[in-house]
Structures are given as C-alpha cells and as structure tokens.
Amino acid sequence: MVLLDGVAMAQCWACRLRSRFASGVACIFASVCLLLNLCSVHQSKSWSKLKSMVHFSPLAFTLKPRHSWVQLAGHTGSFTAGDGGRLLKRYCECEQRCLEKLMKDVLRPYVPGYYGVLHKDEQDFNIMDDLLTDFDMPSIMDCKMGSRTCLEEELIKAKECQRLRRDMYEKMISVDPAAPTEEERAQQGVLKPRYMRWRETLSSTATLGFRIEGIKKADGSCNTGFKKTKHREQVVKAFEDFVDGNVQILKSYLTRLEELRSVLEKSDFFRTHEVVGSSLLFVHDASGKASVWMIDFGKTVPLPPPMTLDHRTPWVEGNREDGYLWGMDNLIDIFGSMLPRTACDGDQNSEEA
Ligand SMILES: Nc1ncnc2c1ncn2[C@@H]1O[C@H](COP(=O)(O)OP(=O)(O)OP(=O)(O)O)[C@@H](O)[C@H]1O
Numbered sequence: 001m002v003l004l005d006g007v008a009m010a011q012c013w014a015c016r017l018r019s020r021f022a023s024g025v026a027c028i029f030a031s032v033c034l035l036l037n038l039c040s041v042h043q044s045k046s047w048s049k050l051k052s053m054v055h056f057s058p059l060a061f062t063l064k065p066r067h068s069w070v071q072l073a074g075h076t077g078s079f080t081a082g083d084g085g086r087l088l089k090r091y092c093e094c095e096q097r098c099l100e101k102l103m104k105d106v107l108r109p110y111v112p113g114y115y116g117v118l119h120k121d122e123q124d125f126n127i128m129d130d131l132l133t134d135f136d137m138p139s140i141m142d143c144k145m146g147s148r149t150c151l152e153e154e155l156i157k158a159k160e161c162q163r164l165r166r167d168m169y170e171k172m173i174s175v176d177p178a179a180p181t182e183e184e185r186a187q188q189g190v191l192k193p194r195y196m197r198w199r200e201t202l203s204s205t206a207t208l209g210f211r212i213e214g215i216k217k218a219d220g221s222c223n224t225g226f227k228k229t230k231h232r233e234q235v236v237k238a239f240e241d242f243v244d245g246n247v248q249i250l251k252s253y254l255t256r257l258e259e260l261r262s263v264l265e266k267s268d269f270f271r272t273h274e275v276v277g278s279s280l281l282f283v284h285d286a287s288g289k290a291s292v293w294m295i296d297f298g299k300t301v302p303l304p305p306p307m308t309l310d311h312r313t314p315w316v317e318g319n320r321e322d323g324y325l326w327g328m329d330n331l332i333d334i335f336g337s338m339l340p341r342t343a344c345d346g347d348q349n350s351e352e353a
C-alpha cells in the first residue's frame with residue numbers, strides 16, 4: 001500500500017506539472033519520480049495481486065503515465081502484462097471457450113477483446129484487452145454478479161469428494177471466529193460449498209444478487225474489505241464513495257448498465273450459459289469517462305441443449321439459475337436511486353438528474 005501511495009503521488013505530480021507548465025523540465029521531474037517508484041515496485045513485487053500493480057508506457061517525451069494496473073480481486077498471480085495494452089491471464093479452457101464465443105455474440109462490446117492463447121515461460125495464457133488502458137488514473141470497482149458463487153457441477157463434485165479446506169476455515173475465522181460449527185472447529189476445515197455459501201450470505205450476494213469485491217480510487221486508496229457489506233444502505237454508501245458524488249459518472253454507469261441489461265436479455269450466449277463468479281468491472285477517471293464490462297468467465301459453463309436460463313428465477317439445485325439478471329436489476333435500481341439524492345446534495349459536480 002505504501003508503494004501504491006507513492007506511485008499515486010508521483011502520478012498526481014506528473015499530471016499537475018504537465019497541465020501547469022507542459023514544459024520539458026516538468027516532464028523530466030515527473031519521469032524521475034515515476035522511474036524511482038517503478039524501480040522500487042519491480043524490486044519488491046512484480047505483477048502481483050492488487051493491491052499494487054504498476055504498468056507504465058516506455059518513457060516517452062510527454063511522459064504520460066499510461067496507468068497503474070490494479071488487480072482488485074481474484075486469484076493471486078493470475079495476471080501478467082501483455083504487449084500493446086493487453087493482459088495475459090492464466091489459461092483456463094472454460095474461459096477461453098467463453099471468450100471465443102463472446103467475440104461473436106451481441107455481448108462483444110461489453111467484454112474485453114480476446115486474442116487467443118500465448119505460451120510463455122512454460123505457461124499458457126489467455127490474451128485479452130486491458131480495460132484500464134484508455135483511462136488516466138482510473139477508479140475501479142469489481143462487483144461479483146449472481147446469487148450464488150458455486151457452480152452446480154462444483155456442488156456435485158464436492159459431494160463425491162468431501163475435501164476439507166483448512167485455508168477456507170482460516171479465512172472464515174479471520175472474519176468471524178464464531179462462524180464454524182463444532183464439527184468444523186474440530187476438523188479445522190470446511191467444505192468449499194459451505195464456505196462459499198457462508199460468504200454469499202455474509203455479503204449481499206444472497207440478498208441482492210451481487211457483491212462488491214473491491215474498490216480502488218484515483219487517489220490510490222484501495223478497499224477490499226467488503227466481505228460484510230450486505231445491506232442495501234451499506235452498498236449505497238460504498239457506491240457513493242466510489243463515484244465521489246459525481247452525478248455525470250453515476251449517470252454514465254447507469255446508462256451503460258441499462259444497455260448491458262438489455263443486450264444480456266437478447267444474447268444467445270447468455271441465455272445458454274450458467275454464469276457464476278463473473279464480475280462487472282466499473283472504471284472511470286477524472287475526465288468523466290466511465291464504463292462497465294463483464295469479466296471473468298472461468299466459471300461460466302454451457303447448458304445442455306435445449307436448456308436455457310432467464311437468470312432471474314430463484315435458484316434451486318438442478319435448475320442452474322444463477323440470479324445474474326436479478327443482481328443486475330438490483331444494481332440498476334440502486335444506481336438509479338442514488339441519482340436524485342446526489343443531485344439534491346448540491347455537489348459541485350451535480351447537474352439536473
Ligand atoms: N480485462 C481486464 N482489464 C483490466 N483489469 C482486469 C481485467 N480482467 C481482470 N482484471 C482485474 O483483475 C481482477 C481479477 O480478475 P478476475 O476476476 O478475472 O480474476 P480471477 O482470478 O479469475 O478471479 P476469481 O478468483 O473471482 O475467479 C479484477 O478485479 C480486475 O481488477
């Protein structure tokens with residue numbers, strides 16, 4: 001976090017100096033700051049999970065920092081930098097199949113562009129667009145969609161092989177020491193579906209059909225402590241903090257979400273897949289640009305034909321419903337409800353809602 005703050009400060013200075021003087025001296029000063037930070041980051045942590053990801057363009061005379069890449073959520077070590085504004089994500093066949101199909105679906109504008117598989121350093125990666133590329137010091141939010149986070153096939157497998165997870169037990173007691181049952185306490189382990197369900201009910205997954213995984217703001221601050229963000233009012237507070245009272249950004253998000261919902265309702269891909277553990281990535285910056293994309297298709301699986309889902313019907317084991325659109329409806333409703341309130345607050349950024 002200290003490094004991230006250092007980088008954010010350097011970026012801030014670079015921006016300020018650029019706009020005030022646009023002079024060579026300013027650029028050189030900014031470049032020194034940025035390079036110092038870049039070196040320290042690379043020495044201590046290279047391309048690891050969040051909480052500090054830095055990724056600059058090669059030194060150019062304008063010295064515009066391209067952006068700092070941040071992994072807000074997900075598995076550590078899944079990502080590495082690709083060329084030309086692309087990301088390499090650890091290969092997952094399921095995700096590859098989905099991204100290939102999505103490139104031909106009406107959802108194409110709402111997912112990162114996909115460019116196939118790269119074999120590098122004895123590992124395979126899926127190559128995709130880095131969605132942060134066109135933003136300057138972006139604010140980012142990851143919301144995991146759906147009313148459950150375990151695939152039906154995971155539940156079946158878990159019943160066959162009752163593998164106890166000590167890591168999940170430890171994550172559980174670190175949030176709530178009283179959460180494990182007597183039996184779990186004696187075993188010092190929990191089954192994955194039990195852990196996942198506990199996470200769903202602790203957060204807003206079960207009650208709203210989505211949950212906040214993490215928020216990183218332009219000032220470099222980052223928060224992944226949303227495990228107990230369950231109630232609508234808590235979610236509203238987090239969203240308000242994320243958009244920082246900027247009604248224009250709020251409106252852009254709302255418009256994009258409404259468009260996405262209407263495209264999801266028409267998508268062949270969406271109708272024929274169980275979509276679990278997928279996120280919406282919200283990105284905006286100080287210029288007022290804001291957008292939302294669907295990411296993470298590692299647990300998005302095709303349904304056996306002719307089965308389809310409406311993504312709103314409540315889940316019961318066997319019906320494969322995932323609650324994705326129910327979550328989307330709630331998300332849109334919450335963003336919509338924030339508009340007049342933000343405008344009434346008389347914020348400088350506000351305009352007629
Ligand atoms: N295409 C992208 N462009 C920019 N950032 C991305 C992109 N894909 C993922 N990220 C960043 O990486 C984080 C984790 O992504 P993702 O959910 O795909 O990882 P994962 O390891 O599959 O997650 P999970 O553990 O939920 O399965 C996101 O929260 C986001 O910050």
Ligand SMILES: O=P(O)(O)O[C@@H]1[C@H](O)[C@H](O)[C@@H](OP(=O)(O)O)[C@H](OP(=O)(O)O)[C@H]1O
Pocket residue numbers: 149171192196199277298299
């Ligand atoms: O957010 P938390 O509390 O850290 O819990 C993790 C989170 O639910 C991930 O989505 C899940 O990966 P999948 O979605 O890929 O199953 C992972 O399972 P895993 O440890 O088995 O990878 C969990 O540990």
